[in-house]
Amino acid sequence: MNFPSKLIEDAVNEISRLPGIGKKTALRLALHLLKQKESVTESLSSSIMKLRSEIKYCEICHNVSDALECSICTSQRRDRRIICLVEEIPDVLAIENTSQYNGLYHVLGGVISPIQGIGPDELKIESLLKRIENPKDGEKVQEVILALPTTMEGDTTAFFITRKLKELGVSVSTIARGIPVGGELEYTDEVTLGRSILTRINYSAE
Amino acid sequence: MNFPSKLIEDAVNEISRLPGIGKKTALRLALHLLKQKESVTESLSSSIMKLRSEIKYCEICHNVSDALECSICTSQRRDRRIICLVEEIPDVLAIENTSQYNGLYHVLGGVISPIQGIGPDELKIESLLKRIENPKDGEKVQEVILALPTTMEGDTTAFFITRKLKELGVSVSTIARGIPVGGELEYTDEVTLGRSILTRINYSAE
Incomplete structure (x- = not known):
């Protein structure tokens, strides 16, 4: 693909490194961003930057977090x-x-x-x-x-x-591993169906 | 959707403003970026930023350009x-x-x-x-x-x-407007097919 501008080419190359986004989609996104106000691209750009540089991981559960301990680990309701x-x-x-x-x-x-x-x-x-x-x-x-x-x-x-x-x-x-809710028995793979029988729930024992 | 971190929430909100990208895809992209090296997110972020702030438009043809006149307008081969x-x-x-x-x-x-x-x-x-x-x-x-x-x-x-x-x-x-190369006559809409007959190319006249 030929690009009329090095800036567009750079942006397309960077955006197309994201999973599931090819060159064509990246170009579409780049041209979309060109049409937006500068504040839109600024906030997109800075949120991506901050995401990686400022993110912390909870010291207790290793989930992503804004602080040293995440909101789930510190919650009194859990x-x-x-x-x-x-x-x-x-x-x-x-x-x-x-x-x-x-x-x-x-x-x-x-x-x-x-x-x-x-x-x-x-x-x-x-x-x-x-x-x-x-x-x-x-x-x-x-x-x-x-x-x-x-x-x-x-x-x-x-x-x-x-x-x-x-x-x-x-x-x-x-x-529990088994047939998804709404799933049909006849289309379920054998391993899942087999497991769902082996790990069946016995109501009378409850 | 609940987010464990304000930073992720911001990034997801910003990314999902792009056309064709919903919240789920935005979250997938954000979590993908989290796993990358900081240099990857840095270059993505800066290329998006530069794209909008440094782009110029050709004074002659109004196409995007890196300079005041684009490479097509200044080319001697065109x-x-x-x-x-x-x-x-x-x-x-x-x-x-x-x-x-x-x-x-x-x-x-x-x-x-x-x-x-x-x-x-x-x-x-x-x-x-x-x-x-x-x-x-x-x-x-x-x-x-x-x-x-x-x-x-x-x-x-x-x-x-x-x-x-x-x-x-x-x-x-x-x-020319007409049937796309490889397109089938019977599946072409009437307007296109009609136009392709009206604007037919007469080989004998050449």
């Missing part, structure tokens, strides 16, 4: 006896948006993957165990919910952490 | 006897990418639209006429190709400009 363990930050957002969970979180920052050279030491496992051993405000953690991906790496990580947690006498659970 | 008239800057890029045109351009900056309050004076019509009356380097403009949109506004503008140009003794042509 149930401090439950910790939900997730792989990445977007997972926290996803669970928060369900409004079904009122406990705390812990972001591992990945899963154990020998192929990619990620061992337990690269993850925030040690800080999770410390959190449970020495609860900051004295309230003992009773349950850790594993919300890790259902990949081999996720399962390995879950197995590793479950063993560590059981030594500390904490109850460990995992989120 | 045919200075033909001017292609387009509505907006992306149209120049689109025609340039065909590599089929070697003349100059003129960007109108819109089309006549009484509903939106855009009259001939809001467009760069006067500067086009001046360009033709007083050619900068003495070479007379012989033809103006109209590459305006096929809307009512585009047709009005074309009609208005054609009349003015004929007074100056310039030949006026318009780009």
Whole structure:
């Protein structure tokens, strides 16, 4: 593609480095920005800049935060006896948006993957165990919910952490895997359907 | 949507103001940027900033440019006897990418639209006429190709400009409208198909 201006070319190259944005979309966005008031591009540009340079990570749960401790960890309304363990930050957002969970979180920052050279030491496992051993405000953690991906790496990580947690006498659970709400039985893959039968919920036992 | 950080919320709000990008995509982009090195977000942010603040418009053809006169207008390799008239800057890029045109351009900056309050004076019509009356380097403009949109506004503008140009003794042509290359006759809309018959090319006359 030929560009009439080096400035446009630079902007298109930078914008098209974003995931899911190709050269054509980047050009469309650049030309859109050209038509906007200077204040619009200024605030876009500065918010992107600040996002990366000023962001902090919560010292307790490793979620993104504006302060040293995030709003979930410091909230008095959350149930401090439950910790939900997730792989990445977007997972926290996803669970928060369900409004079904009122406990705390812990972001591992990945899963154990020998192929990619990620061992337990690269993850925030040690800080999770410390959190449970020495609860900051004295309230003992009773349950850790594993919300890790259902990949081999996720399962390995879950197995590793479950063993560590059981030594500390904490109850460990995992989120249910099964057919999505509204999903059709006949179109569900066999692994999911198989799991949903194996991990069926027995109402009479409740 | 709840955001764990004001910085993320700001960035998502700003990014989602771009056309075709919703809140979900904006969040995905913001979280992607968080994972990148600071230099990546810095260069993205500064290229967006520079794009708007440092861009210039060519004094002759009103296309975007790095200097006061754009690279097309100053090029010695272009045919200075033909001017292609387009509505907006992306149209120049689109025609340039065909590599089929070697003349100059003129960007109108819109089309006549009484509903939106855009009259001939809001467009760069006067500067086009001046360009033709007083050619900068003495070479007379012989033809103006109209590459305006096929809307009512585009047709009005074309009609208005054609009349003015004929007074100056310039030949006026318009780009062909017809069935796209590879397009199927039976799926083409009637207006396009009708036009392609009315404006058919007579080989025997050549």
